[in-house]
Amino acid sequence: MSMKFNDIISTANSNLMRNKGRTLLTVLAIFIGSFTIILNVAINTGVNSFIDKQVESVGGEGYLDVAPAAMISQMEAMGSSEPQEYLPEENSSAVQSISEETIKKTEEIPGVTSVDPFRMISAEYITSSNTDKRFKLDIQGMGTDKIHLDIAEGRSPSADNPESEIALLPNFATALGFSSDADAIGKTITLAIKNRATGKLSNIEATVVGIQAPSVISMGRTWISQHLHEEVFKMMNVGVPAEIANLTMALGVDFDPEIASEDEVKQALEEIDLIGLSVADEIGMVKTFFDIILIVFSIFGGIALLAASIGIINTLFMSVQERTREIGLMKAMGLSSAQVFLSFSFEAISLGFWGSALGIGVSILVGSAANSIFHGPGMFLEDFPTFNLVEFTFQNCAIIALIIMFIAFLAGTLPARRAAKQNPIDALRYE
């Protein structure tokens, strides 16, 4: 003799349907909280999976961008308005460059296979024989073959071969007068380089070997072969004193991950006042920005859920009050306190279920609408067709729904306890 489980559930649901307006409002309150949280998690999933894809495609294992640690501390000190005392040993004006001695020490770090001083280069413009138009661009040499560019057509410029090669950004091929991306491959373009001493422009030619796909890594940089990079550097610095031309601001460090782990190399770099960033670290910075926004919104979602919980408590207390007599009658007929408790708990869980189901449904609609809007012309994801800002997984939705149902259950325990404790005689006397 005990009420069947599905009868308890159907009783709970039909009780909720007795006061549709009140139930709907409570579900709506839960919906607001669950919608915010589910959308947040979906954005987080979207950003993470995009970053993972990027890191995976870029590779970069066994490669670190290295800069003086002092540069970071100087950046940190930038916000300070307090006068800072001059200390001769800090050598403040020189901290931004890396000395020959430090480069040697870097080469001696166990596991390091090569150290390339990073030399800043720039081009004035790019043009081709097909057009009179000239376009601005940022160029960057392939310092290592450990980084893989996202290439839509052709291949990456070489890091080792003594060839002048370039991988154009999307849309550059047609702008430069080629009929298509494929048409540009193997053709020659011209870069104009300004000499740092005289300010005179001179041209250098390069072969298009590839067209880049849009990605976080390229970030508007046009990648060229390491050989071309060195040629450009020479052209820029003809007549410039060597000690100024060769001033090293940063290093590209290759290491063998089987001999020394990334952390070990970073540690060793730190000891000689350098700081190493992997590709994943650099992409991670983008992620931090998203993370902060998402944490803020998650807090809003949490507050909304808290308010919704109070709504659940209130709704169920009213329900207990209204049904005092009925509960008393059912207890007189042999319903146990535990089953009364269960029935009210199911009402709470049911409210949580519908609230989160609604939240999941609406956020999937809003999310896919947002994805297609942001991929539209002129929007910030136009160039990233593979990046879904909002990404839902069944697992995430299920976990969030379960958590919300659990919160609803917790909120429901207060009124459910009151209902369960009711004495049938008092309840039947109640007018």
Next chain:
Amino acid sequence: MTEVIGTKNLHKTYGKREKFEALRGVDLSIKKGESVAIIGKSGSGKSTLMHILALLDTPTKGLVSIYGENATKLRKNKLNHIRGDQFGFVFQQFFMNSNDSVLNNVILPLKIAGVGKRERRKRALEALKTVELIDKAKNKGNDLSGGQKQRVCIARAIVNNPDIIFADEPTGNLDSATGATIEKLLFGLNKDKGITLIVVTHDADIAKKCDRQIYISDGKVVNKPDENLTEKKVEES
């Protein structure tokens, strides 16, 4: 005849500081198949007595036996089972869910008892046939008259084939004609099905129709009818 419910030296005290003695030593024995009226004016303790007999309340002192077992020693779960399986309740205020269908109201005790869907529907319809309301099965409780409501409540009380029906002022809210129908129905169940009937009332007419009358005054069983009660009844009629 075997005893179904009996009490010995039953006491019930309410309140902690200002004590109120609702029952002050009640001894009684109710036999199987009997119809018993518990009569008393309001405040006499008759409702408290019924609650204790129906295992809805526990005595402060004394003994309640149910089918020969000491009820005060039984566990709560067992008490729930006895009430659910062997007792039927009819109240003056009906206590039916007016927004739900007549059939669902009658089904409720079977639902609580965990009877399967098809079986409980069948039995509820049988019970409605007994009270001659089978044509109202689909109606909402709101559509019924007072007498019809009480008949639904009787159907609800008998749907689990109880041994004992507790009726608390079953005709108290009804006019004399419909009251008579309800009385006939209850005494018919007592005679035909052998269901023990315990009627709590202050109405001497319905009490007279019972096999036995137990008069309660000031928390005690008294032999003679309460003077005030009979006088009052005379005045009313």
